[in-house]
Amino acid sequence: xxxxxxxxxxxxxxxxxxxxxxxxxxxxxxxxxxxxxxxxxxxxxxxxxxxxxxxxxxxxxxxxxxxxxxxxxxxxxxxxxxxxxxxxxxxxxxxxxxxxxxxxxxxxxxxxx
Amino acid sequence: xxxxxxxxxxxxxxxxxxxxxxxxxxxxxxxxxxxxxxxxxxxxxxxxxxxxxxxxxxxxxxxxxxxxxxxxxxxxxxxxxxxxxxxxxxxxxxxxxxxxxxxxxxxxxxxxx
Numbered sequence: 237x238x239x240x241x242x243x244x245x246x247x248x249x250x251x252x253x254x255x256x257x258x259x260x261x262x263x264x265x266x267x268x269x270x271x272x273x274x275x276x277x278x279x280x281x282x283x284x285x286x287x288x289x290x291x292x293x294x295x296x297x298x299x300x301x302x303x304x305x306x307x308x309x310x311x312x313x314x315x316x317x318x319x320x321x322x323x324x325x326x327x328x329x330x331x332x333x334x335x336x337x338x339x340x341x342x343x344x345x346x347x348x349x
Numbered sequence: 350x351x352x353x354x355x356x357x358x359x360x361x362x363x364x365x366x367x368x369x370x371x372x373x374x375x376x377x378x379x380x381x382x383x384x385x386x387x388x389x390x391x392x393x394x395x396x397x398x399x400x401x402x403x404x405x406x407x408x409x410x411x412x413x414x415x416x417x418x419x420x421x422x423x424x425x426x427x428x429x430x431x432x433x434x435x436x437x438x439x440x441x442x443x444x445x446x447x448x449x450x451x452x453x454x455x456x457x458x459x460x461x462x
Contacts (some may be wrong), residue, residue, distance in 0.1 A: 268448040279355075279453030280393075280440050287448040327393070333445035334400050335381040337451055341392035 237264045239269075242340035249316055249347050257311040259300075259342045267328040269302055269309040270337070272322040283311075283324070289302050314348045327349035355440050355454035363462050368413075368427040370457050372440030375421065380442040382423040383451065384415055387437040399423060400445065401411035435461045 261267065268287040272280040273332040284293030289304035298313045309326060326340040358389050362368060364451045374380050384396045395408045397415035406417050416424045423440055437458055441451040 270450050272450075272453075277456075277458075279441075279455045281453070282450040285448075285450060290392070324450075329447040329449075331447050333447065334398055334406070335445040335447065335451070336383070336395065336398060339393045344390075 238267070238328060238330060238338040240326050240328055240340040242324075242343050244343070246344040246347075248306055249280060249319050249345070251313045251318055251347055251349050253347075255311070255313040255316045255320075255345070257308045257345070259311065259337075259340060261307050261326075261328050263328055263330050263338075265284050265330040267330045269300070270308070270327045270329070271298070271300055272325040272327060272339075274325065274342070276322075280325060281311075291333065300308075316345070318347045318349055322346045323343055350417065351442075353440065353442055353452055353453065353454045354459055357437075357457060358455065359458045359460075361462060362430050364432055365429050368425070368430050368434070369460075370425040370438055370440075371456055372423040372425075373421055374423075376441045377442070378443070379420060381445040382417060383441040383443070384425050385439040385441065387439060387447070387456075389436070397425070408427055420427045427445070430461050432461050435447070 252336045261310035270285045271283040273283045274280045282307045284295045286293040292301045325342045327337045329337045383398045385393045399417045439456045442456045443451045
């Protein structure tokens with residue numbers, strides 16, 4: 237079956253620190269990969285995505301590269317801000333599966349000033 | 350542009366009472382629709398999904414049911430709520446393609462007393 241394993245949180249960083257949130261996956265088939273962000277009390281929003289090997293998704297200073305050889309899609313940001321404090325979810329979607337996605341458990345990031 | 354609406358935003362219900370949560374999508378036709386539950390500090394649990402009017406697939410047997418009476422309307426129901434039904438309920442839609450993300454509503458916070 238399909239699964240997504242995320243780095244366990246919570247993660248606490250100081251403003252302007254470098255962020256990495258690890259994500260590895262197992263999939264039957266060739267998945268598309270996504271990072272979503274959830275701010276307190278809200279639904280999830282797409283942060284970035286990659287649909288094939290070696291693609292790099294990027295948005296708002298966040299980046300993640302689809303690494304097929306290591307089945308990974310780690311999220312990085314060079315300099316975090318207090319406003320980046322949120323829960324981050326890695327997810328995958330494969331083939332003709334009604335568009336269903338498999339989500340990781342989420343990683344809570346807190347950025348302190 | 351497409352939008353998704355969920356209501357109510359918060360709900361407090363006594364044990365044994367009925368439930369109806371509604372979700373509507375605008376700006377797209379024949380979306381795939383999903384209901385998730387998110388327990389406090391946890392990941393997403395897919396409850397139901399639908400690929401068309403009147404079609405419902407259940408992922409987890411439980412006290413809840415779902416219906417899709419119109420193309421862009423998705424309803425989550427229960428005849429008798431349990432304490433364990435408390436949580437944050439999220440509705441989402443997608444085009445059904447694996448390389449496209451899901452789009453989430455803002456969620457309903459359900460508390461059972």
